[in-house]
Amino acid sequence: MIGQLEAKHEAVRAEARVLAASVESFAMEADESSTLHEGIAEALRSSALSELMVPAAYGGRFESVDPLAVCLAREALMKTSSHLDSLFALQGIGSYAIARAGSEEQRHEWLPKVASCETFAALALTEPVAGSDLKGITTTVEERNGELILNGAKSFISNAGVAGFYTTLARDGDGYSLLLVPADVDGLAVEPAPELIAPHVLGDLTFNDVVLPASARLGEPGQAFGHVLATLAVFRISVAGAAVGLMEGALEEAVRHTREREQFGRPLSRHGPVASLLADSWADLESARFLTYETASMAAQDAAENLDRSSLAKLHATEAACRVVDRSVQCMGRWGLIRGSKIEKYYRQARPMRIYEGASEVLRLGIAARLVREVP
Ligand SMILES: Cc1cc2nc3c(=O)[nH]c(=O)nc-3n(C[C@H](O)[C@H](O)[C@H](O)COP(=O)(O)OP(=O)(O)OC[C@H]3O[C@@H](n4cnc5c(N)ncnc54)[C@H](O)[C@@H]3O)c2cc1C
Numbered sequence: 001m002i003g004q005l006e007a008k009h010e011a012v013r014a015e016a017r018v019l020a021a022s023v024e025s026f027a028m029e030a031d032e033s034s035t036l037h038e039g040i041a042e043a044l045r046s047s048a049l050s051e052l053m054v055p056a057a058y059g060g061r062f063e064s065v066d067p068l069a070v071c072l073a074r075e076a077l078m079k080t081s082s083h084l085d086s087l088f089a090l091q092g093i094g095s096y097a098i099a100r101a102g103s104e105e106q107r108h109e110w111l112p113k114v115a116s117c118e119t120f121a122a123l124a125l126t127e128p129v130a131g132s133d134l135k136g137i138t139t140t141v142e143e144r145n146g147e148l149i150l151n152g153a154k155s156f157i158s159n160a161g162v163a164g165f166y167t168t169l170a171r172d173g174d175g176y177s178l179l180l181v182p183a184d185v186d187g188l189a190v191e192p193a194p195e196l197i198a199p200h201v202l203g204d205l206t207f208n209d210v211v212l213p214a215s216a217r218l219g220e221p222g223q224a225f226g227h228v229l230a231t232l233a234v235f236r237i238s239v240a241g242a243a244v245g246l247m248e249g250a251l252e253e254a255v256r257h258t259r260e261r262e263q264f265g266r267p268l269s270r271h272g273p274v275a276s277l278l279a280d281s282w283a284d285l286e287s288a289r290f291l292t293y294e295t296a297s298m299a300a301q302d303a304a305e306n307l308d309r310s311s312l313a314k315l316h317a318t319e320a321a322c323r324v325v326d327r328s329v330q331c332m333g334r335w336g337l338i339r340g341s342k343i344e345k346y347y348r349q350a351r352p353m354r355i356y357e358g359a360s361e362v363l364r365l366g367i368a369a370r371l372v373r374e375v376p
Contacts, residue, residue, distance in 0.1 A: 016073040036201055053088075059111060121167070151208065257331065
């Protein structure tokens with residue numbers, strides 16, 4: 001473990017661990033559900049943890065969202081339940097643009113409800129035709145007689161069907177804008193997305209002549225990518241936090257198994273090749289943890305300036321998580337393959353982390369460009 005955390009961060013970690021422990025008995029069931037699990041939703045609502053996702057002026061915990069606090073919370077939640085982790089994470093990812101660019105009226109209307117989990121949040125960027133290349137989206141917003149008309153489709157949107165609003169990216173003339181779309185507007189339809197290897201509350205949205213007031217734009221027209229990048233700058237690092245939690249859980253499973261099970265007259269953990277797998281996984285875990293905490297602290301000082309470092313930490317932690325679960329399965333032999341076991345669940349849950357919030361290959365492009373600029 002790295003040196004001492006500040007008291008406020010220790011407190012957040014303890015609080016998240018209590019929340020995680022409260023869902024332990026039904027976490028396996030919840031993590032197999034691609035619709036909202038009421039037990040998880042209720043547990044998150046009853047805790048005050050979502051206050052971390054909103055500035056204090058609008059019902060949140062700290063003056064501004066603290067990336068290290070969010071990382072520590074996600075680490076504890078993901079170790080127990082990806083369903084809980086995702087629901088928590090989306091409260092920030094979906095609402096951050098409102099805190100950053102919304103009008104005072106929008107902030108006061110939505111953010112306290114996000115902080116208390118009265119409303120769940122969502123961010124709708126991806127489309128059937130556009131994933132990594134968001135400038136390729138085809139959803140449009142047009143201004144007519146002082147109103148905004150939204151048309152298009154979004155796919156693979158977390159919290160679709162359960163969110164109270166969708167922060168939605170659309171083409172706006174020659175630029176792109178983010179719009180605050182309440183879930184109950186006419187012309188918005190939600191369909192389930194395909195089932196994933198690691199189930200997730202996910203859906204596709206269709207906007208058919210959705211009429212919104214001109215005030216639904218978050219900030220000035222054409223400024224969407226500034227707000228999207230600001231959101232990523234604060235929350236991308238938190239995926240690394242979740243990956244650290246997953247690694248911790250997977251490695252503990254492997255340690256317990258290899259400590260107990262004997263082959264050739266001694267515990268598996270004392271056979272050199274198995275010990276190597278455990279040691280390499282611990283090195284992966286602790287290096288990812290160190291990089292994640294350090295980067296999150298830097299992001300707390302200046303999130304935008306440190307976006308490439310957040311990408312670096314996300315890349316390292318999510319790639320490491322896949323190595324760690326794979327080694328853990330190997331250490332556990334046939335017991336690593338049992339459907340419905342914790343290790344099997346981690347194995348499936350690690351994989352999507354290398355794709356969402358910036359696929360590893362796309363992150364490497366930005367990281368390498370920064371490196372080339374920085375080396376004198
Ligand atoms: C569980 C889950 C939840 C999600 N939730 C949301 C959500 O809430 N809101 C939302 O908007 N989206 C969401 N998404 C979508 C996610 O953001 C996209 O999957 C992601 O942006 C990658 O886009 P893509 O899947 O279309 O892959 P593509 O863009 O088609 O890329 C496929 C692969 O090609 C490679 N690649 C692409 N471009 C480049 C490049 N320039 N250089 C090198 N390699 C490249 C990468 O390896 C990439 O993995 C979610 C996805 C998942 C799996």
